[in-house]
Amino acid sequence: MRVRRGRRDKVAVFRLAQAVYNSLLCHPFRNIAMAATPLNPVDLYDVRSLLSEEEQAVQDTVARFTDERVIPIIGDCFDKGVFPKELVPEMAELGLLGSSLPTEYGCAGLNGVSYGLICQELERGDSGIRSFASVQSSLCMYPIYAYGTEEQRRRWLPDMAAGKVIGCFGLTEPQGGSDPGSMKTHAKKDGADWIINGSKMWITNGNLADIAIVWAMTDEGIQGFVIEKDFAGFKAQEIHKKMSLRASVTSALFFDNVRVPEANRLPNVKGLKGPLGCLTQARYGITWGPIGAAIACFTEVLEYSKNRILFKQPIASRQAVQLKLADMARRITMAQLLSLQLGRLKDAGTMQPTQVSLAKWNNCRMAIDIAREARDILGGAGITTEHCPIRHALNLESVITYEGTETVHQLVVGREVTGINAF
Ligand code: TGC
Numbered sequence: 001m002r003v004r005r006g007r008r009d010k011v012a013v014f015r016l017a018q019a020v021y022n023s024l025l026c027h028p029f030r031n032i033a034m035a036a037t038p039l040n041p042v043d044l045y046d047v048r049s050l051l052s053e054e055e056q057a058v059q060d061t062v063a064r065f066t067d068e069r070v071i072p073i074i075g076d077c078f079d080k081g082v083f084p085k086e087l088v089p090e091m092a093e094l095g096l097l098g099s100s101l102p103t104e105y106g107c108a109g110l111n112g113v114s115y116g117l118i119c120q121e122l123e124r125g126d127s128g129i130r131s132f133a134s135v136q137s138s139l140c141m142y143p144i145y146a147y148g149t150e151e152q153r154r155r156w157l158p159d160m161a162a163g164k165v166i167g168c169f170g171l172t173e174p175q176g177g178s179d180p181g182s183m184k185t186h187a188k189k190d191g192a193d194w195i196i197n198g199s200k201m202w203i204t205n206g207n208l209a210d211i212a213i214v215w216a217m218t219d220e221g222i223q224g225f226v227i228e229k230d231f232a233g234f235k236a237q238e239i240h241k242k243m244s245l246r247a248s249v250t251s252a253l254f255f256d257n258v259r260v261p262e263a264n265r266l267p268n269v270k271g272l273k274g275p276l277g278c279l280t281q282a283r284y285g286i287t288w289g290p291i292g293a294a295i296a297c298f299t300e301v302l303e304y305s306k307n308r309i310l311f312k313q314p315i316a317s318r319q320a321v322q323l324k325l326a327d328m329a330r331r332i333t334m335a336q337l338l339s340l341q342l343g344r345l346k347d348a349g350t351m352q353p354t355q356v357s358l359a360k361w362n363n364c365r366m367a368i369d370i371a372r373e374a375r376d377i378l379g380g381a382g383i384t385t386e387h388c389p390i391r392h393a394l395n396l397e398s399v400i401t402y403e404g405t406e407t408v409h410q411l412v413v414g415r416e417v418t419g420i421n422a423f
């Protein structure tokens, strides 16, 4: 009896609950969440709202530059294997070169998050354009600023910010880039000068550059030198047959008894921490860049899949395709949050190299996976540079390799969490 009454009570409670639920369904506000403005597919967490007005303005300006000046020409540049050098004065005019350095050197004096947004928007166009800006800003202007004398800063930085002097950064050597401490290039003191011998490999901007920041072994450890392009014995040779970063200049550098005055040595750092300190700046920017490449691929393939009709349905209506698109949106969102927090740490002065390694690893992997998946969703159309994913996928093969390979960054994080050095 008690059981039966208990059951009746349960039924009554269930009916009551059902009535409340139904009344809620009829409530005029029941669909508040559903009826809200649709989310932006490339910014599902409204990361943009976390940016200051200045940061938003920087992003909008560079986005416009990429849309109007880069995207219309970049497919052709990639096909022909040329870097669009004509864009350099415009980039300089917009303050994109050395953007984080102080205004007294002709730079824009922006914060780290703004630099990240510059990298993101440039790489939405092409990794090669972002590479140009990364090398000029983080690998050439930064060491002159951080390790140079006041005279060296005044001599080079304003012209570099104006795009009148282009730089390249020579660290990697043919015998193995992951282990730069084993470099063979050396500098020997000779009176007031230094004599440099050796070679560097895979150097972005090599044949474009007016100056090369070259790292060489000395009796006192690794030191940095500013080598001017017309110094006798210095030669840059462009590397051809590249299938990646085709809209970027990559070169080998050769030093045959190059005499470098003491005034061109960067005096304020010695040891591997000099070049690695520059890499931390550049890698930080590279955590943002691939977000742009991923957004470009995702945007293109999202539109394409809504219009591609197969088996009488747009392929975007298929669960298998939606899973891929949802996964792209998820990974882009996570990468955006990662880089933004990294940028906030950088601007607070607390960013650590391991945090940069984690984001470089995550965001390059995210972008290359998305670019390859987007290429697949485009089917046969995906194999030409009429659509951007294959170009981005090929570029990202370099991006995931340079500035420390994926494995190097995994091992940096592994070293941090275990306390054991696996290199
Ligand atoms: P390790 O003993 O760990 O460190 C030697 C000294 O350097 C310091 N350090 C750092 N400082 C600043 N930033 C970092 N990220 C740093 N990492 C280490 C460290 O504290 C130490 O200082 P001190 O005072 O104790 O002497 O050095 P290791 O020989 O064990 O090597 C570590 C490893 C493998 C992580 C490092 O060699 C490495 O990062 N290898 C990868 C090399 C690389 O990334 N090359 C990139 C070349 S440039 C380029 O690719 C440009 S592409 C640009 C474009 O087109 O966009």
Ligand code: FAD
Binding pocket: 135, 168, 169, 170, 171, 172, 173, 174, 175, 176, 177, 178, 179, 201, 202, 203, 204, 205, 244, 245, 250, 398, 401, 402, 403, 404, 405, 406, 407, 408, 422, 423
């Ligand atoms: P290696 O160091 O020979 O690595 C080969 C393989 O071994 C990789 O898979 C690597 O992950 C793996 N490996 C290495 N160490 C370990 C380990 N301890 N355990 C397990 N696996 C390991 N360099 C510059 O100095 N300046 C530039 O401007 C520049 N621009 C570049 C532009 C492009 C387009 C490219 C492709 C490269 C550029 N580089 C530049 C060089 C780049 O930084 C190097 O290619 C990179 O650091 C890797 O060095 P590596 O090519 O010699 O490969």
